Amino acid sequence: MTAKEKKGPSRRAVLLTGLAVGGGLAVGAGAWAVSSRLAGYSEEGLGDGVSLNAWVRIRPDGRVALSVPQAEMGQGVYTSLPMLIAEELEIDLDQVDIVTPQPAAPFANEFVMLISLKAENSEGPGVWAARKIARLMPYIVTGGSTSIRNFYEPLRQMGAGARAMLIAAAARQWGVPVTQCVAERGTVIHAPTGRSLGYGGLAQAAATMDPPSRIRLKSPAAFRLIGKPAARIDVPDKVFGRGRFGIDVRRPGMLFAAIRHCPVLGGKITRVDKSAIENRPGIYKVVELPDGVAVVADNTWRAKEAALALEFAVDDQGNGSVSSQTIGEGLTRGIAAGKARTARDDGGVAMALAGAAGRVEAEYDVPFLSHACMEPMNCTALVEGDRAEVWVGHQAAAIAQWAIADAAGVPTGNIVIHQTLLGGGFGRRGEVDNVRQAARIARAVEGHPVQLTWSREEDITHDVYRPAAKSRFEIGVDKAGKPIAWKNRTALQSVLLEISKRALPFAANQAMDINSTEGADHLPYSAGPVLVEHTLAESPVPVGFWRSVGHSQNTFFTEGMIDELAHHAGADPVAYRLSLLDGAPRHAAVLKKAAAMAGWGRALPAGVGLGVALHECFGSIAAEVAEVVAADDTVRVKKVWCAIDCGVTVNPDTIVAQMESGIVYGLTAALYGEITIEDGRVVQQNFPDYEMVRLAQAPEIEVAIMPSTEKPGGVGEPGTPPIAPAVVNGFFAATGKRLRSLPLTAHDIYPA
Amino acid sequence: MTLGQYFRDMPKRTRRGGGSRGGLHVKLTVNGKDYEVDVEGGMPLLWVLRDELGLTGTKFGCGVAYCGACTVHVDGVATRACVFPAEAADGAQITTIEGIGSPEAPSKVQEAWIANQVPQCGYCQPGMIMAAEALLKDVPDPTDADIDASITNVCRCGTYTRIRKAIHDAAKA
Numbered sequence: 001m002t003a004k005e006k007k008g009p010s011r012r013a014v015l016l017t018g019l020a021v022g023g024g025l026a027v028g029a030g031a032w033a034v035s036s037r038l039a040g041y042s043e044e045g046l047g048d049g050v051s052l053n054a055w056v057r058i059r060p061d062g063r064v065a066l067s068v069p070q071a072e073m074g075q076g077v078y079t080s081l082p083m084l085i086a087e088e089l090e091i092d093l094d095q096v097d098i099v100t101p102q103p104a105a106p107f108a109n110e111f112v113m114l115i116s117l118k119a120e121n122s123e124g125p126g127v128w129a130a131r132k133i134a135r136l137m138p139y140i141v142t143g144g145s146t147s148i149r150n151f152y153e154p155l156r157q158m159g160a161g162a163r164a165m166l167i168a169a170a171a172r173q174w175g176v177p178v179t180q181c182v183a184e185r186g187t188v189i190h191a192p193t194g195r196s197l198g199y200g201g202l203a204q205a206a207a208t209m210d211p212p213s214r215i216r217l218k219s220p221a222a223f224r225l226i227g228k229p230a231a232r233i234d235v236p237d238k239v240f241g242r243g244r245f246g247i248d249v250r251r252p253g254m255l256f257a258a259i260r261h262c263p264v265l266g267g268k269i270t271r272v273d274k275s276a277i278e279n280r281p282g283i284y285k286v287v288e289l290p291d292g293v294a295v296v297a298d299n300t301w302r303a304k305e306a307a308l309a310l311e312f313a314v315d316d317q318g319n320g321s322v323s324s325q326t327i328g329e330g331l332t333r334g335i336a337a338g339k340a341r342t343a344r345d346d347g348g349v350a351m352a353l354a355g356a357a358g359r360v361e362a363e364y365d366v367p368f369l370s371h372a373c374m375e376p377m378n379c380t381a382l383v384e385g386d387r388a389e390v391w392v393g394h395q396a397a398a399i400a401q402w403a404i405a406d407a408a409g410v411p412t413g414n415i416v417i418h419q420t421l422l423g424g425g426f427g428r429r430g431e432v433d434n435v436r437q438a439a440r441i442a443r444a445v446e447g448h449p450v451q452l453t454w455s456r457e458e459d460i461t462h463d464v465y466r467p468a469a470k471s472r473f474e475i476g477v478d479k480a481g482k483p484i485a486w487k488n489r490t491a492l493q494s495v496l497l498e499i500s501k502r503a504l505p506f507a508a509n510q511a512m513d514i515n516s517t518e519g520a521d522h523l524p525y526s527a528g529p530v531l532v533e534h535t536l537a538e539s540p541v542p543v544g545f546w547r548s549v550g551h552s553q554n555t556f557f558t559e560g561m562i563d564e565l566a567h568h569a570g571a572d573p574v575a576y577r578l579s580l581l582d583g584a585p586r587h588a589a590v591l592k593k594a595a596a597m598a599g600w601g602r603a604l605p606a607g608v609g610l611g612v613a614l615h616e617c618f619g620s621i622a623a624e625v626a627e628v629v630a631a632d633d634t635v636r637v638k639k640v641w642c643a644i645d646c647g648v649t650v651n652p653d654t655i656v657a658q659m660e661s662g663i664v665y666g667l668t669a670a671l672y673g674e675i676t677i678e679d680g681r682v683v684q685q686n687f688p689d690y691e692m693v694r695l696a697q698a699p700e701i702e703v704a705i706m707p708s709t710e711k712p713g714g715v716g717e718p719g720t721p722p723i724a725p726a727v728v729n730g731f732f733a734a735t736g737k738r739l740r741s742l743p744l745t746a747h748d749i750y751p752a
Numbered sequence: 753m754t755l756g757q758y759f760r761d762m763p764k765r766t767r768r769g770g771g772s773r774g775g776l777h778v779k780l781t782v783n784g785k786d787y788e789v790d791v792e793g794g795m796p797l798l799w800v801l802r803d804e805l806g807l808t809g810t811k812f813g814c815g816v817a818y819c820g821a822c823t824v825h826v827d828g829v830a831t832r833a834c835v836f837p838a839e840a841a842d843g844a845q846i847t848t849i850e851g852i853g854s855p856e857a858p859s860k861v862q863e864a865w866i867a868n869q870v871p872q873c874g875y876c877q878p879g880m881i882m883a884a885e886a887l888l889k890d891v892p893d894p895t896d897a898d899i900d901a902s903i904t905n906v907c908r909c910g911t912y913t914r915i916r917k918a919i920h921d922a923a924k925a
Contacts, residue, residue: 074872074909231869238874239858239865241809241849245875248808256803281775281792300812301799374813374821374875374908423811423875424908456814653869657911661872664910687818687906696900698912 041104044416047097050203052162054106055085055155057099062186062200064089065097069107070151071142071395072234073425074661075716076654079232081151083650087225088159088218090183091199098233100419103398108138111150118514137505140398143430143545145618145714148650152712156217164212169205170197220648220709229653234421246420249380249391251449257441258303259454261292261462264316264680266540269293273311280306287444291433294441300453307455319540319680324367324468327539327677331365331470334491334535341510341536343517346529352485356476360568364473364557364740368675369466369546370690375423376459379438382449387414388439389449393422395430399503403432407439426665427545431464432503460690461682464499464544465675467492467537471520471557476528481569482580484528488520488561490554491535493543502542510536515545519554519617519721524587525562525580541677547665548717551617555721556670556728556742559613563729564738573612573729574600586645586710587614587621593643593704594623607631611730613722619713620646624663624722626699628730634752635744637667637699637727645706646713652705655715659703662719668693670724671744671751697751778842782807783851793839797831798822800838801848809849809878813906820905823879823886824848830886849878852885860925861885864918872909880905884919893923 041054046067049059057065066085070077078098086093101107113134114120119127133139163183170188171178174195182189189196199206220227237243262269272293274286283306285296293310297303334340353359380391381404388410394400397417405412422429438452454462469492476485495515500508513534521532546552566576574595581588591614595601598610607630614623622644629636642659649655672691676683684690728739731749739747776793779786782805789804796815801807801824810833813821817832824833825847826840853859858866861884871877880903887894887902894902899919907915 072873074874076872231866232871234874235866235869235871236855238871238877239862239881240854241852241878243874244808245811247812250806250808299795299799299803301795301803304815372908374811374819374873374906376812421875422873424873426908453812456816657869657872657914660913661910664912665908667910686816687814688816692906692908693910693912694906695903695912695915698910698916701913 041106042102044102045418046099046101050207052165052203052207053158054101054104055158056089056162058199058203058206059097060200062095062198063097064091064095064186064199065099067101067107068098069101069103069140069397070147071393071419071422071425071429073142073393073395073422073429075147075658076232076651077142077147078234079230080148080651080654081155082233083225083230084152084155085159087223088156089163091186093225093230093233095186096233102417103138103140103401105135105138107140108134109141109146109150110134110139112141112144112146113139115144115146116512116514138398140396141430142395142425143427145716145718148712149619149714152650157215160215160217161212164215165206165209166199166202168209169202173197173205227649227652230651232654243421245375245423246380246391246393247375247378247423247451247453249420249451251380251382254380254449254451255296255298255445256300256303257294257296257450257452258300258307259292259294259437259452259458260307260310260312261458262314263461264314264319265322265542265682266319267314267316267680269312270315271313276309276311277306285445286310287441289437289440292437294437294452296441296445296450300451304455316680322540322680323678324676327468327541328365330537330539331468331491334537335363335470335472335489337535340489340533342531343534344521344530344532346531349485349487349529349531352528353474353476353487356485357479358477358481360473360475360477360565362473362561362564362740363470364560365470366468366553366556366742367673368468368541369669369673370460370463370675370684371424371426371428371546372460372687372690372692373424373426373428376456377428377434377454378452379434380449380451381408381438381442383408383410383439383442384447386410388442389416389418390435390438391418391420392435393420393429394435395422395425395427399430400432400435402505403435403503404439407436408443426547427549428463431544456687457685460684460686464542466546466552467495467543469553471554473557473561475561475565477565477568481565481571483525483565486527486530488531489533489535490517490520490557491537492516492553493537493539495543495545495549498543499545515550517550517554519551519615520558523558524584524616525577526582527580540680547662548617548720551615551717551721552666552669555613555615556724559615559722559725560728560740563611563725563732567732572601577612577614587616590614590621590643590645590706591623593706594625594641597641597643597702597704598625598627600625607734609730609733609735611726611728611733613725613729615718615721617721618717620644620715620718622659622718622722624726626723626726626730628727628734630731630734631752633749635671635731635749636752639700639702640723640726642701642703642719643706644703644715644718645708646715646718647708647710648712649705650712655705656703658715659719660701662717663701663723664693664698666720666723667699667727670727670742671697673743674746691745776839778838780841780844780846782846783848789838791838793837795838796834797824797836797838797841797846798833800841801833807848807850811875811878813876818906819876820883821876821879823882823905825882825886828889830883849882852881859885860922861888861918864922864925868914868918868921870911870914870918872911876905876907880907880915884915884922887919888923894919
């Protein structure tokens, strides 16, 4: 059966090869040939052995080095991506070494480029061009919960192609037909005679074989690895303290640097006075940078203490009176403004509102949020002449490369970038601020590797934040309380516009902004005609991608609103939602599952409430139910049930772990998360000012993965958006109090 | 002092003995091995371990003893190294994550951590494991309340439910 004949699952996943996911399908020669032509890649850092393609390198002892260009920030890609290759290559995970390749075309994340262009479900020349651009850049990005979605098919092809070459090499050596040979656990076996040859000895010959003219991918029924929980390859090192994060890089003769940024956002440091540190041991250079002042020393602590002791003047560039209040007033003006960008307009909303039996209006708002990665920002760089070598845990290696080229003044081709583990990413580690700084400092101490580590204070006060946002709803309802007109205007800064100015080689415009209204402009509910608008806010507070991006606030807004509508109609929140999901059976199934898991509808004691939220994002659908115990001014989220439909699965344990992770990350934001601004400065300095959920506040979490043969969805982010509304809806159920802003502590409600 | 002068004088600044920059001669035993460093008395043990001795398993998270990423054992007591001064470590027996176990000989806690697939990004886990080890030494069969009170380390990846289970598993092993 060819790709053209097969009618796949309801949504065809049309990838480069034109394949639909889920069958034992043969790929035409074209796909492999295209991939092979794209195989310009460097062998730097890959170690011993022979590469059969950019991804698969067979070592002489038979171990297999698999390239993983995606950043490992806890979401398990160092295991799940190799599983895709290993499945088709017929090796076990314990034969695998992970190697992180230099940025090159074969490793481009085409899918995330398509998402940016709203083309991920499209075909045609525009898609082809977008993929080509992604490969040319190359757009190496770990973000948008796209690792599996981008690489599910291509990595299986790479594994299958390499397997075919190894079989061909063995068959030639034995002088037997290829059809009599099978691959199993890293060896090729000649079935009739039982002879076998290990991959290690075959690799050299395999590399000379012609690419296969047809590749047969396994049918899911034959999977040994994919879809079954796998022990993560990186876990043992992390348990024995051997995991190497960016901050752990140690190089001979290295120096350590610390930085002070101007405490006023958008301001400048002037008149640096080094006299206080001149006689300190181990300090030898102060480097002034465009965005701060750095101290270089022989020890991180010495650098940090010296940086703190530096005196300087602050030129606030006019931002000295910016505050959370002025920013909030700006958002309010945005909501009230006459003009706004239309993200979605089905037409006829005003008329439907005017004719509605009733109207429900509400205003919601949320604050700026910090990423608070456990590992503070850091980057290690060595610059010598026109060459640079950099060690960093980064979510966008190629973007980091351009930033280094620009900051150090070296050609991109002369940069070697060593990817390390990331102590948390959450979108923060796609920024290049600390990378540029390290490159400039390295130029200033040319010839010596230097590791720049931000203090936690600098990390919190100079984050790129999830924007503060306000949202206004006007919903027309019929006599039964069902929505028949939906108007929603939101005001916030644009992450995309700002990040493109900071780091990307292209200037984005508002038409490209998919993030500001994501989660608000495409709801599964039947709600009549929908109008969603966005007014662009501006402030000196830098904003960036924060786990689940626009969904992080828009889901809180919309799932709070839907809950309010349910209560306004005197309806049960689950039943109400289900009544609006006629056209969305997958969503309905996920919602029903979470509700069933939670025993929705059971009698609860006073002060205890269940709250629900349902949301689709990043190709997956998640529903969460939170059990909220409220007493006096305290709240305790006792348990969370989560159902996730993420299509076909790769490593189910990672999916569960990512839901647990997304829930806790979002819960911290809902309960505590708030970055406030005063006098142009971020008020919160360190973790004590930015309280986070710890083990004592962590709820019990139960996760169910919906069985599915649909194309894979993402899991890194979908766990986060539903938790805040689920908690707030549960709080309402427990107390009758409706909260339309976060965090709970801002309402003087404290986690018990 | 210029960069050149600094590096010409480098032999005098090796981390083991010699050199005039430190102020205090500190002797400490880490994971059974003896070390001597010359550092400011106020340099936190965290940075002695990471930068002077090259033991990078113990992590820097906040520097104000809030997050626990820097947890080590000083004379058997769980201690946040980011605020524990070098002068207080003089003469002490210190255990870091590197000394708790290895793939060939993992501790019960480490076995439970692997069996439950606890770590995600993994950055907080050395400190978590050190805190768990200390808890189980003092309270071999902790209740959930014991665990809540004792394990206050921050994990941004949210591995708490698995940490709790792994501690119970290690207690029973």
